Amino acid sequence: MITESLETRISAALARAGAPADSPALVGPATRPEFGDYQANGVMAAAKKLKTNPRAFAARVVEELDLEDMAASVDIAGPGFINIQLKGEWLAAQLGNVLADPRLGVPKDTTQKVVIDYSHPNLAKEMHIGHLRSTVIGDAIARVLEFSGHEVVRHNHVGDWGTQFGMLIAHLDEIADPAPELADLEVFYQSARQRFDQDAAFADLSREYVVKLQSGDPHVQRMWQQFIDESLAHGQRIYDALGVGLKPEDVQGESAYNDDLPRVVEDLRAKGLLVESNGAQCVFLEEFKNKDGQITPMIVQKSDGGYLYATSDLAAVRYRAGVLAADRILYIVDARQSFHLQQVFAVARAAGYAPATTALEHHEFGAILGADNRPFKTRAGGVVKLMDVLEEGVARAFAQVSEKNPDMDEAERRQIARVIGIGSIKYMELSFNRTSDYVFDWDKMLALDGNTAPYMLYSYARIKSMFRRAGVDEDALDGAIIIGERAENALAIKLLQFPEVVAAVARQCYPHMLCNYLYELADAFMKFYEQCPVLRADEPVRTSRLLLALLTARIVRQGLDLLGIETLERM
RNA sequence: GUGCCCAUAGCUCAGUUGGAUAGAGCAUCUGCCUUCUAAGCAGACGGUCGUAGGUUCGAGUCCUACUGGGCACGCCA
Numbered sequence: 001m002i003t004e005s006l007e008t009r010i011s012a013a014l015a016r017a018g019a020p021a022d023s024p025a026l027v028g029p030a031t032r033p034e035f036g037d038y039q040a041n042g043v044m045a046a047a048k049k050l051k052t053n054p055r056a057f058a059a060r061v062v063e064e065l066d067l068e069d070m071a072a073s074v075d076i077a078g079p080g081f082i083n084i085q086l087k088g089e090w091l092a093a094q095l096g097n098v099l100a101d102p103r104l105g106v107p108k109d110t111t112q113k114v115v116i117d118y119s120h121p122n123l124a125k126e127m128h129i130g131h132l133r134s135t136v137i138g139d140a141i142a143r144v145l146e147f148s149g150h151e152v153v154r155h156n157h158v159g160d161w162g163t164q165f166g167m168l169i170a171h172l173d174e175i176a177d178p179a180p181e182l183a184d185l186e187v188f189y190q191s192a193r194q195r196f197d198q199d200a201a202f203a204d205l206s207r208e209y210v211v212k213l214q215s216g217d218p219h220v221q222r223m224w225q226q227f228i229d230e231s232l233a234h235g236q237r238i239y240d241a242l243g244v245g246l247k248p249e250d251v252q253g254e255s256a257y258n259d260d261l262p263r264v265v266e267d268l269r270a271k272g273l274l275v276e277s278n279g280a281q282c283v284f285l286e287e288f289k290n291k292d293g294q295i296t297p298m299i300v301q302k303s304d305g306g307y308l309y310a311t312s313d314l315a316a317v318r319y320r321a322g323v324l325a326a327d328r329i330l331y332i333v334d335a336r337q338s339f340h341l342q343q344v345f346a347v348a349r350a351a352g353y354a355p356a357t358t359a360l361e362h363h364e365f366g367a368i369l370g371a372d373n374r375p376f377k378t379r380a381g382g383v384v385k386l387m388d389v390l391e392e393g394v395a396r397a398f399a400q401v402s403e404k405n406p407d408m409d410e411a412e413r414r415q416i417a418r419v420i421g422i423g424s425i426k427y428m429e430l431s432f433n434r435t436s437d438y439v440f441d442w443d444k445m446l447a448l449d450g451n452t453a454p455y456m457l458y459s460y461a462r463i464k465s466m467f468r469r470a471g472v473d474e475d476a477l478d479g480a481i482i483i484g485e486r487a488e489n490a491l492a493i494k495l496l497q498f499p500e501v502v503a504a505v506a507r508q509c510y511p512h513m514l515c516n517y518l519y520e521l522a523d524a525f526m527k528f529y530e531q532c533p534v535l536r537a538d539e540p541v542r543t544s545r546l547l548l549a550l551l552t553a554r555i556v557r558q559g560l561d562l563l564g565i566e567t568l569e570r571m
Numbered sequence: 572g573u574g575c576c577c578a579u580a581g582c583u584c585a586g587u588u589g590g591a592u593a594g595a596g597c598a599u600c601u602g603c604c605u606u607c608u609a610a611g612c613a614g615a616c617g618g619u620c621g622u623a624g625g626u627u628c629g630a631g632u633c634c635u636a637c638u639g640g641g642c643a644c645g646c647c648a
Contacts, residue, residue, distance in 0.1 A: 024588075031591070041590050048628070078591050079628070122648075159648065254648085280646045290573050302646040309648045338575060339643050366576085367641085404610070432584070436577070437641075444583070448610040450596035451584085458610050466607050508587070516585065519595085530612045571610080 001094065001105055001499050002038060003027050005070065006084065010040045013065035017057065019046035029493070036073065036083040037493055043080040054080035088483030091492040095481045098495065099551055104558055105499045108149035109506075111327075115153045115320045116142050118332035119239075119246055122159035123231040123253070124168060126185040127238050129376050129384040129440070130334075133365045136429045136564065138332035139244045140511040141363070143562045148506045153324060156246055157316065158235075160228050160253040166210030167196045169223045173209075182230050186385065228253075241390050243422060243564055257315035261307040264315050265300055271351055279303030283347050298343040313344045317360065318353035328359040330509065335364035335435065363509045366437035376440050394421035396442055401571070416571050420446070420454055423565040427453035430563050431515035451519040456560060459522035461571045462529070463553040467546075470535050474550055479543035487528040491548055494524045498555050502562070511563060518559045525552045 010025035019042075026042040043061055047054035058080040065082075067074055073085040098105040118138020121127045146152045171192035172178050181188045195202045212220040232248060239246045265281060268274045273283050275297070282297035289295045300311045320326045331341055345360040354360055370376040378384055398417035405413065428445035431452075432438045448454050467474055483492050494517075501517040504510075534545040557567045 026588080026590085031593095035591075039590090044590075044628070054628080081591065162648065164648090277645065282645060284645095288574095292573080294573085296573090297645050299646050304646080306646080308646070312648095335576070336642060337648095340648095342575090364576085400610090433587095436584090439583085441583085444597085447597080452596090454610065455596095458608080462608055462611085469607060504587085510587080512585080513587090516595095519585095523595090526611065527613095529607080533607075535607050571608090 001496050002086070002493065003500055006038055006040065006067075009067060009070075010042070010061070010065060010082070013061050014042060014046055016064040017060040018050065019057075019061075020049050023049070029497075030083065035077065035081070036075070036085040037489070038084045038086065040082040040084070043082060047080060058082060086489075086493070088489065088492075091483050091489065091496065092481040094496055095492055095548075095551060099481075099547060104551075104555055105496065106148065106502050107499065110149045110151070113151040113153065113324065113326050114145050114328045114330060115155055115324060115326040116145070116330040116332065117155045117157050117316075118142070118330075119235075119244070120157040120159065120333075121235055123228055123235075124159065124162075124164045124185075125189050125383075127235055127386040129368055129386060129389055131386060132389070132425070133368065133429060133434070134332045134334070135239075135242065135244055135246075136426050137363075137365060137434055137511060138330075139246070140430055140514075140563045141330065141332065141505070141509050142245065143564060144502060144505045144511070144514070147558075147562055148502060150506070153320075153326065154246060154250040155252045155316075155320070156250045158232070158251055158253040160231075161255040161258065161312075163207075163210050165213060165224060165227070166208070167192045167203075167206040168227055169213065169220060170202065170206045170209045171195060172227055173220075173223050182227075185231060185234060186383070238386055238390070241387070241422070242426070243566060245564070252316075254309070254312045257312045257319065260315040260318070261311050264311055264318065265307075268300060268347075268351055273347070273350060274300075283350070285343075285346050285350060287346055288343065296343075298347055300347075310340065310344060313341075314348055314351070314353065317344065317348040318351075321348075321354040321358040326358055328361060329354070331360075331362045332509075333362060333364060335366055338362060338364055361509070363434070365434040369437055369439045371439065371441070373439065389425065390422060393425045393442075393445075394418050396446060397421035397424065400446060405571075412570075416568055419566045419568050420457060420571070423453040423457060423560075426563065426565055427456065427515065430511040431519075433512050434510065451515060453565060456518055456522055456556065456565075457568050457571055459525060460553060460556045460560075460567050461569065463525070463549050463556075464569045466534060466549060470546070472546060477543065477546055477550060479540055479547060481547050482541060482544040484541070485528075485532050487524075487531040488545075488548065491521075491524045491528045491552065494521045495548075495551050495555060498559070505562075514559055514563060518556060521552065521555060521559075525549070 006027045007025045010027060014023050014025060023046040024042050025040050027038060027040045030036050030039045043058045044054045047057040050057065055076065058076045062074055062076060062082060065074065067084065070087060070090045071084050072087045075083045077083050116138055119131060119135040121131045142152050142154055168189065175181065181191060196206055209220055213224055232251060236248060268283060275282050275284055277297060280299045280303045281301035282299050284295045284297045298310050299308060300314065301307055317329065320329050333341065341362045348354045348360065368376045376384055394417050397420040398413060401413045401417050401420065424445040445452060446454060483489055497517065501514055505514050532545055534542065534549060537545055560567055
């Protein structure tokens with residue numbers, strides 16, 4: 001909002017001063033407080049193109065620049081930086097607009113249809129820690145895009161097909177009362193696996209079931225559906241506990257593309273993209289050629305006629321870009337799948353499944369590690385169940401809340417602990433740059449200082465507490481914002497940056513940018529709160545400061561909501 | 572062997588169109604609660620941004636090589 005206003009005017013001034021047509025103004029927040037509030041760095045590059053002295057050119061740009069209403073001062077510094085001190089009146093007027101806007105200044109952009117593929121657990125097993133990242137990051141991105149105005153289609157591309165289901169269904173079919181075992185999918189899987197490995201007859205039966213499943217045998221099909229339903233219900237319990245927006249109707253599993261797989265292969269053949277190699281059907285693309293001239297192929301059909309996940313991924317691209325007509329298709333998928341997805345995208349382009357106007361984007365993430373810097377496992381070396389993680393987070397938060405508020409009644413402590421526990425796990429996940437690995441650390445995510453969920457929730461609760469104490473009805477608050485103190489100025493600027501951050505996250509799919517912003521906002525508020533008395537101030541400053549606090553609370557709550565994190569009125 | 576990603580303060584991390592003296596939190600040290608939640612704030616300490624070159628007015632950011640780490644590479648998903 002601030003950046004956009006400044007950019008428009010400075011670009012115009014650059015043009016009037018004689019800069020080349022495509023000279024960007026390069027506006028951004030000042031890198032140091034003594035430079036002012038905002039700075040423009042575009043003059044140097046433009047002066048260079050004009051082969052003129054940058055400082056003298058900066059002076060001409062400033063002469064052409066009309067910031068009368070916005071800026072208290074415009075200075076030229078160093079080799080040609082333009083430093084801008086914003087006017088308190090202008091900031092106050094902008095904040096007045098935001099205050100009246102339920103969208104908090106975020107413009108609505110309804111231009112795109114976005115399919116987002118995230119979570120995608122393997123239904124053969126229980127959801128584990130490995131599913132946390134895609135689920136939480138994907139959900140935050142979906143929320144940001146939806147709030148930005150885009151049409152968002154959530155696709156939970158669950159693993160509900162493949163040879164392992166033969167073993168599971170055969171086992172399900174044989175045991176008299178599967179309910180107790182099915183209650184824990186991990187137990188069920190292990191027990192089927194054990195029989196498969198130890199009992200040759202059962203292994204044969206399992207393979208028979210795979211064939212029957214694929215050929216549509218009604219009984220096996222029914223058993224498969226029963227198992228899938230059970231597993232999906234388990235997943236839904238996790239989503240509900242996590243506060244993730246995925247619903248049963250968002251499930252678009254691998255099996256949804258079964259009928260398309262032979263068609264995709266035939267289509268690739270018809271388009272001349274298919275080459276048989278050692279009995280398998282492959283696509284060789286020049287762009288995957290290495291220095292020695294060798295091409296790594298993508299196999300779309302095995303020599304035994306079976307299909308692979310590459311095939312169903314291609315079918316999914318064709319469906320999403322073709323039938324759904326998506327403008328963007330986002331894959332919130334493990335970085336290890338990077339090469340695979342590059343191949344899928346390239347083949348999809350070559351086969352014309354995704355037109356150039358449809359963006360195919362892999363937004364990758366790293367691994368969650370244990371304290372030993374190895375992939376996170378239980379002490380016994382097993383998989384860490386996601387539900388256990390959520391329960392432990394809430395339990396730890398409960399101990400913390402109880403220690404801090406021993407007099408609070410238990411029901412409220414439980415509620416607060418749930419929000420802090422779940423919020424901490426999610427915030428930890430979202431506050432790191434998703435591309436790197438991170439170490440799962442309870443103490444860090446539940447820490448009260450720094451860029452953590454508890455700090456964010458505390459800042460919010462503190463504002464709400466102030467309103468309770470003042471006995472002020474937030475909705476009835478009426479008055480103008482006045483920006484006087486430095487801390488008010490800094491807070492005002494932060495508040496006005498919300499739309500820019502939302503836009504950046506919608507574009508680049510990095511939720512940690514939003515976390516960083518919210519942390520800076522909370523930090524700016526805490527400083528304001530220390531330096532500027534609110535309730536003890538005289539009118540009209542008192543109301544102005546209450547309005548600043550109100551706007552901070554609204555943006556923090558909205559920002560956390562975009563991350564999928566609940567807030568607390570009291571903690 | 573080929574390719575992709577990563578390397579920033581003692582630790583964990585920001586720094587994403589190349590900008591001024593590289594920022595937070597933790598840890599260590601020093602202040603501030605009879606005043607709006609001290610789950611807070613203020614300050615100090617702490618850096619050859621893996622190494623060596625290059626591009627340019629300017630490089631943590633772009634290019635090349637190297638070192639160290641992670642990951643992926645034709646019939647699992």
